[in-house]
Structure formats: C-alpha cells, structure tokens
Amino acid sequence: MDHETARELSAAHALGALDVADEGVLEAHLETCDACRDEFDRLLAAAASLAYAPDPPAPPPALRERVLAAARAERPNVVPLRPRTPRRAFTVGTAVTAATAAAAAVALAFYAADLSGDLERERSASAVLADPEARDVALAGAEGRLVVAPSGEAVLVADLAGAPSSRTYQLWIIEGDRPEPAGTFGAEEQHDVVRLTGRVPAGAVVAVTVEREGGVDAPTTEPVFTAQT
Amino acid sequence: VWRRLERERVRGALSALPDAQRQAIELAYFGGYTQSELAERLDLPLGTIKSRMFSGLARLRDLLGDADNPYDEQEPWITRPPAS
Numbered sequence: 001m002d003h004e005t006a007r008e009l010s011a012a013h014a015l016g017a018l019d020v021a022d023e024g025v026l027e028a029h030l031e032t033c034d035a036c037r038d039e040f041d042r043l044l045a046a047a048a049s050l051a052y053a054p055d056p057p058a059p060p061p062a063l064r065e066r067v068l069a070a071a072r073a074e075r076p077n078v079v080p081l082r083p084r085t086p087r088r089a090f091t092v093g094t095a096v097t098a099a100t101a102a103a104a105a106v107a108l109a110f111y112a113a114d115l116s117g118d119l120e121r122e123r124s125a126s127a128v129l130a131d132p133e134a135r136d137v138a139l140a141g142a143e144g145r146l147v148v149a150p151s152g153e154a155v156l157v158a159d160l161a162g163a164p165s166s167r168t169y170q171l172w173i174i175e176g177d178r179p180e181p182a183g184t185f186g187a188e189e190q191h192d193v194v195r196l197t198g199r200v201p202a203g204a205v206v207a208v209t210v211e212r213e214g215g216v217d218a219p220t221t222e223p224v225f226t227a228q229t
Numbered sequence: 230v231w232r233r234l235e236r237e238r239v240r241g242a243l244s245a246l247p248d249a250q251r252q253a254i255e256l257a258y259f260g261g262y263t264q265s266e267l268a269e270r271l272d273l274p275l276g277t278i279k280s281r282m283f284s285g286l287a288r289l290r291d292l293l294g295d296a297d298n299p300y301d302e303q304e305p306w307i308t309r310p311p312a313s
Contacts, residue, residue, distance in 0.1 A: 011283035012264050017257035019265050046290035050258050052235045053243055126252055129270060130260025144272060157272055193252065193271065 001029045003036055010040040014047040125195040128155045137206075141225030146206055148229055152199030154206065158225075162186060163210060170211045171196055172219055175204040182206070184215040204229055242292035250285030253278060 001009075009026045012018040018026065030037045128134055128149045137146040144158030156171065163169050163186050172179035173196065183197040200206060207223035243251055256262050256270075264282065268275040 008279045008283040011286040012257065012279065014286060015254060015257040015282065016261070017263050017267070017282065019263045022264075042290055042294075043286050046286055046293055047258065049235070049239050049293055050243075050254070050289075052239045126255040126260065130256055130262070147270075157270075159272060 001025055003033070006030070006033065006036045007039055010036065010043050014040065014043040016047075125155045125193055128153050128195065129157075129193075135229075137227045137229050139225045139227050141223070142208075146200075146227040146229070148200050152201060154196045154200045156194045156196065156206070156208075158194075158208075160224075166213050167210050168213050168215060169208050169224070170215045170219070172207045172209065172223075173198050173200055173204055174207060175201050179207065179219055181215060181217065184211070200229055202229060238293065242289050245292055246285050246288055250281050250288065253281040254285045254289065257282060 006026060006029045009018060009022050010030075013023070013026055030040055128147055131149045134147050134149045137148060139145060139158065142158055142160060144156065144160075146154055146156055148154045160169065168184045168186055170184045171182040171194070173182045174180075180198055183194065185194045196206070205226055205228050207219070207226045209219045209221045209223050211220060243254075246254070253267065256267055257264070262270065264278050265275055267273075268278045271278070
C-alpha cells in the first residue's frame with residue numbers, strides 16, 4: 001500500500017467509516033510505517049473532537065434506545081495489532097472502537113435531536129440521509145433519487161446540469177391536484193443534495209420544474225423529472 | 230463552560246469546510262456509513278468519497294490544531310473510554 005492510499009484510508013478509519021475489506025491492509029501498513037501511523041493518530045484526534053459538535057439536549061428516550069441497540073449490534077470490526085511498545089497496549093482497533101464508535105453512537109443521538117443553529121439545513125439533510133429507516137425513491141426523468149425519512153422529511157440527490165441563467169430549479173410536493181412549493185436550487189455543483197422545505201406525505205409526488213429566479217407560487221413549466229413516493 | 234467553548238470551536242471548524250467535505254464527514258461520523266455505502270447513497274464514485282473524507286478531516290485537523298489546542302499536550306486522552 002502506498003502512503004497516499006494509506007492517508008486516505010486513515011481518514012475513513014478515524015471516522016469509523018472504513019470498508020471491511022480495507023481494514024486489514026491499512027492496519028498492516030500502519031504497523032510498519034511510523035509516518036502514516038502519526039498521521040493516523042492526528043486524524044483520529046480530529047475525528048474524536050467531532051463528539052463535541054452537537055448540542056447536548058437530552059435525546060428522546062425511544063431514539064436513545066434505538067441508537068444504543070444499533071451500537072450493540074454493530075459488527076465486530078476490531079483487527080488486533082501486536083503492540084509495538086507498552087504504550088500501544090491498546091490496539092488501533094480498540095482505540096477506534098472506543099474513541100470513535102461509542103462516542104459516535106452517543107453523538108448521533110444528540111445530533112439527530114440537534115436541528116438548530118447555523119448548520120441546520122445542511123445538518124438536516126445529513127440526518128435524513130443517515131436515517132436507516134429512510135426510503136430511496138427513484139427519479140423518473142433524471143439520474144438520482146429522493147430519500148424520504150419516515151417523518152416525511154426528504155432530500156433530493158440528483159445529477160443535473162446547472163439551471164439556465166436567471167432560472168432556477170424549483171421543487172414541488174404534489175398531493176391531490178395542488179403543488180406545494182418545496183424549495184429552489186441552482187445545481188451549480190453536479191450531484192446536488194437538496195433538502196425539501198416541506199414534508200412529503202406518503203403517496204405524494206415530488207416534481208422539479210425550471211422557473212424564474214427566486215421561484216414562483218405555482219409551476220409554470222412541465223416537470224424536468226418526478227418521483228412517485 | 231469548557232465543553233461549550235470546545236463545541237463552538239469544533240462547530241466553527243466544521244462550518245469552515247466546503248459543503249461536500251463536511252457532508253462526507255458528518256455522514257461517516259454521525260451517520261455511521263462506510264465509504265462504499267456513502268458512495269452508493271450519494272451516487273458518487275468511491276474515489277470521490279475517499280478524497281472528500283480525507284481532505285475534510287485533514288482540514289478539520291489543521292483548523293483545530295491551533296496554538297491553544299488543549300489536546301496537543303496530552304495525547305493519551307484518545308485511548309480513554311468515552312464518558313457515557
């Protein structure tokens with residue numbers, strides 16, 4: 001494994017997001033490469049400080065139970081390492097599991113309950129995408145999907161060309177015959193991730209049209225694509 | 230008080246990251262996704278996820294690594310089991 005690859009995988013490992021197939025290879029490299037090991041230690045410290053990011057309101061009991069159950073059921077992902085020095089008595093796997101996974105399980109509870117503050121929009125999109133009970137709905141007419149949480153909160157993940165100049169994409173939630181506006185976006189970046197401003201009731205259709213900048217009260221063009229939930 | 234200050238500091242650093250990098254980190258850390266699960270979920274190539282995650286976390290490390298970083302002097306805290 002080259003050092004560049006090891007650095008990239010180290011970041012994922014520190015965040016507890018490494019794929020199983022990569023774990024053994026990375027651990028083996030870290031055991032023999034001091035430079036990469038130091039880099040990993042620093043990334044791990046940065047990842048661990050994320051536990052402080054969410055506000056700490058008490059999570060709803062049901063959510064807390066679910067998070068703890070999920071944490072208990074977590075796959076065993078510890079690859080034991082022969083300690084190089086007595087100070088390394090903890091294996092890397094143990095350090096990651098203890099410092100990251102457990103803290104993350106608790107942090108997730110806070111996080112899901114934390115929808116205030118500057119990052120609200122972005123966080124909420126992440127919370128929907130992270131919801132294990134969210135459903136994926138395919139788009140008709142474009143690459144991508146609509147992810148709908150049981151609460152009705154929804155996030156569009158779409159691969160669109162940027163909107164024409166002085167035009168914007170506008171989202172609609174259609175239940176019955178009256179489309180409700182659900183936000184606008186420009187698709188400046190490919191692979192846009194957009195949170196809908198309204199909740200999507202079961203069975204509703206989500207559509208996207210091209211409208212004048214700023215958005216309109218009712219759609220004036222044919223949908224570019226739709227999603228039937 | 231220290232916890233609150235620390236929270237502000239970490240949030241400040243997070244919000245300084247580009248959206249795509251912040252999202253990759255948040256979904257990995259708070260959402261518990263692996264890299265390949267994330268790639269599938271976001272319809273992005275695995276390589277893109279890997280590089281976003283690394284760039285984001287490396288940037289976060291640099292932003293948090295200021296002179297007053299209380300972690301600099303006491304490395305072993307990492308191996309301490311987290312308070313529950």
